[in-house]
Each structure stands twice: as C-alpha cells, then as structure tokens.
Amino acid sequence: EAQVTQNPRYLITVTGKKLTVTCSQNMNHEYMSWYRQDPGLGLRQIYYSMNVEVTDKGDVPEGYKVSRKEKRNFPLILESPSPNQTSLYFCASRTGLGYTFGSGTRLTVV
Amino acid sequence: AQKVTQAQTEISVVEKEDVTLDCVYETRDTTYYLFWYKQPPSGELVFLIRRNSFDEQNEISGRYSWNFQKSTSSFNFTITASQVVDSAVYFCALMRGSQGNLIFGKGTKLSVKP
Numbered sequence: 476e477a478q479v480t481q482n483p484r485y486l487i488t489v490t491g492k493k494l495t496v497t498c499s500q501n502m503n504h505e506y507m508s509w510y511r512q513d514p515g516l517g518l519r520q521i522y523y524s525m526n527v528e529v530t531d532k533g534d535v536p537e538g539y540k541v542s543r544k545e546k547r548n549f550p551l552i553l554e555s556p557s558p559n560q561t562s563l564y565f566c567a568s569r570t571g572l573g574y575t576f577g578s579g580t581r582l583t584v585v
Numbered sequence: 586a587q588k589v590t591q592a593q594t595e596i597s598v599v600e601k602e603d604v605t606l607d608c609v610y611e612t613r614d615t616t617y618y619l620f621w622y623k624q625p626p627s628g629e630l631v632f633l634i635r636r637n638s639f640d641e642q643n644e645i646s647g648r649y650s651w652n653f654q655k656s657t658s659s660f661n662f663t664i665t666a667s668q669v670v671d672s673a674v675y676f677c678a679l680m681r682g683s684q685g686n687l688i689f690g691k692g693t694k695l696s697v698k699p
Binding site: 506 | 591594618620628684687689691
C-alpha cells in the first residue's frame with residue numbers, strides 16, 4: 476500500500492530538548508515536504524526537498540532543520556523546540572498527480 | 586504571488602441542507618492545479634479532488650460537486666443533502682504547474698447538526 480508514515484503520532488516535550496519527527500514514503504517519490512497546521516492559519520510549508528541532498532525553505536522554516544540522505548526518508552528536526560512550535564505537523568510526498576500526506580504528528584512543547 | 590482564500594471560517598448547517606464552500610485563488614500561471622482536502626476530527630487529510638487549469642468542467646461525485654470558474658478564479662465545493670459525517674475542516678489548495686509547492690487556504694470548518 477502506498478503511504479507516507481510519520482512517527483510519532485503524538486509527542487509532548489519540554490522547551491529546548493532536541494527532537495526528530497520521522498517521515499518515510501514507500502512510493503519512490505522524489506519530492507517530499509513538511510507542513511505545520513495551526514488554528515486559523517491553515518497549513519504552511521516548513522521545508523521541502525526536490526530530491527536526495529536537495530532541500531529548500533518553505534514559508535516558515537525558522538526553528539527547523541531537515542535532511543534528505545535517502546529518497547524514502549525526510550526527517551524534521553527541532554534542535555531547540557519552543558512553545559510556539561506546538562502544532563500539528565504533516566509530511567507529504569508528491570507525484571505529478573498530487574500529494575500523499577502522512578497521518579500527522581501532534582507536537583506539544585511545554 | 587500565489588494565494589488561496591477561503592473566506593468562510595466556519596459554517597453551521599442542519600442535516601440535509603445543501604452547503605457551498607467557497608475558494609478563490611490567485612496565480613499568474615497558466616498551468617496550475619486545484620485541490621480540495623477534507624480533515625475530519627481524527628486529523629488526517631483526505632484527498633477529495635484535483636482539477637487542472639485546462640479543465641473547467643464541473644465534477645460531481647455522489648453528494649459532492651465542484652464548480653471551477655477561471656473567469657472568477659474560483660473553485661467552489663458544494664455538498665448536497667449534508668450529513669453529520671460531513672462535519673470537518675475543508676481545505677482548498679493550489680499547486681503551481683505540476684512541480685510546484687502546494688499552497689493551502691486557511692480552511693473552512695463545517696459543522697452539520699442532526
């Protein structure tokens with residue numbers, strides 16, 4: 476089954492403690508992306524990757540890092556999380572026909 | 586600049602009513618794609634429809650229909666005879682060409698009451 480898998484689904488952490496949200500796709504897609512969703516703001520793009528070792532900033536990249544060492548994985552790294560990064564995060568991969576989204580990661584930073 | 590506007594923040598209807606969710610987009614590209622996604626209370630994003638800029642035919646899928654009008658840059662979504670299970674947040678989105686990033690509107694929260 477074609478899918479994008481994010482882990483964890485839920486995470487509560489403390490300010491400043493580094494964390495990584497993993498994202499993996501099994502469709503051999505070149506393009507992957509991270510979004511965050513906040514009430515009243517919709518989904519905003521954090522980072523995207525056109526292919527292995529090629530990443531670029533989206534609309535809200537501050538406070539985040541990504542890496543793309545292999546095609547299937549695109550982890551989102553928060554080096555020093557802050558409460559304003561409390562949000563619902565989605566990973567997605569893309570073909571020419573559209574996007575496949577992961578199930579989301581609900582992150583709370585206290 | 587590209588932009589998607591969903592002016593309706595929240596809509597509340599009674600079951601069996603028809604409801605239309607508005608979506609207005611801005612782009613200077615001639616080739617683009619428009620999408621609608623549903624986000625039920627469980628949180629996942631459910632793909633509903635994709636439409637390219639060269640295809641202005643309206644589409645109907647069961648109780649769902651979409652009206653695409655390039656002249657007004659709109660891609661509206663109508664649910665006929667709404668049901669409680671239609672309660673969700675609905676997002677309209679725009680993709681530039683076939684390789685662009687996906688830009689979302691802020692979403693419309695639909696509540697269907699029994």
